[in-house]
């Protein structure tokens with residue numbers, strides 16, 4: 442079989458002193474940290490859309506990357522070659538999961554029946570590849586945003602015929618995800634949002650989206666798909682206002698439409714920052730509400746206000762992300778999917794390896810630092826101490842709702858001005874710097 446990355450040998454762990462850029466310095470798959478191997482902690486996944494279908498185009502120019510697996514005028518031949526290249530890449534990198542949109546793996550044909558036939562052909566090949574390599578599907582999803590029919594949204598489209606088309610597409614994408622043993626299925630809003638309120642009935646669109654996801658839950662039960670459903674929040678892009686704005690608004694939406702038992706969140710770092718939050722805020726919000734599911738790992742750029750989807754390299758972010766994730770039990774069905782793309786000038790196949798190696802090493806270092814923070818309990822104890830008043834008589838009475846405003850007024854009149862304490866932020870930031878070195 443053709444080798445698509447002949448210049449790259451399987452990537453090995455060589456330790457922090459290695460000078461080989463095509464090796465892991467920190468990610469050592471079988472090394473145990475806090476009782477689990479690194480591989481189990483992260484469940485790293487490579488995304489199909491950026492890594493194999495993204496060729497470096499931007500609004501100012503077409504792709505810059507020339508790939509041997511893209512070199513045919515027959516779109517199905519391209520799909521087959523891309524699948525070969527993808528599994529070669531997963532295996533050489535040593536990553537055990539992948540993610541895809543339906544349209545990434547097989548191109549759309551002239552009608553739905555023909556498109557689905559194309560998908561079936563590729564899915565059969567992918568199933569074989571998964572069996573041969575042991576690489577598994579972290580989650581599948583459906584592209585309901587590229588085709589012109591979805592220009593005004595899919596399940597929030599003003600036309601019920603477009604809604605029906607979207608439903609048919611998700612039905613099939615769920616079936617193939619099930620067929621490939623996917624551990625989950627992601628709903629990212631695509632064009633579910635609006636450009637102007639002058640042409641938009643927001644209430645009706647939201648009801649339609651709620652109905653759509655309830656239909657998906659029903660169909661999931663019908664086909665016996667056991668994977669986890671996720672919503673992936675994003676505040677803007679492609680639409681001006683996306684309905685799945687952030688974890689908080691998705692949480693409210695899930696509650697309103699009776700979906701809380703069926704969904705968790707897939708938190709993407711750069712979507713969080715576009716929402717004016719930190720990645721860590723979104724993770725902590727999910728953890729506090731039992732919604733932490735999976736992560737799309739990437740980062741934005743301080744000076745660019747759009748979804749740059751760069752590979753994660755910031756140790757503060759990876760450390761604190763792993764601190765929150767690990768303290769909350771770690772991933773079960775979810776994992777760390779690199780929803781990230783190499784820059785337009787990184788045109789070689791080798792660059793795809795550098796990018797993923799860097800991201801995996803950054804998270805491995807983050808995990809090691811977070812493990813030390815968890816073992817030492819320094820931060821945990823500080824927080825516990827800060828809230829210790831809530832374990833006192835007064836705190837317990839409030840938390841158990843044994844008192845109301847009248848009793849609290851009586852307490853205040855008796856005790857006078859409360860004693861206040863320093864939040865010690867700078868001390869804690871300095872302490873964190875001692876861990877990250």
Ligand code: XUL
Nearest residue numbers: 582629673709737748780
């Ligand atoms: C878009 C995005 C998507 C989802 C899957 O910003 O993150 O690729 O992860 O549809």
Ligand code: CO
Nearest residue numbers: 673709737780
């Ligand atoms: Co994403």
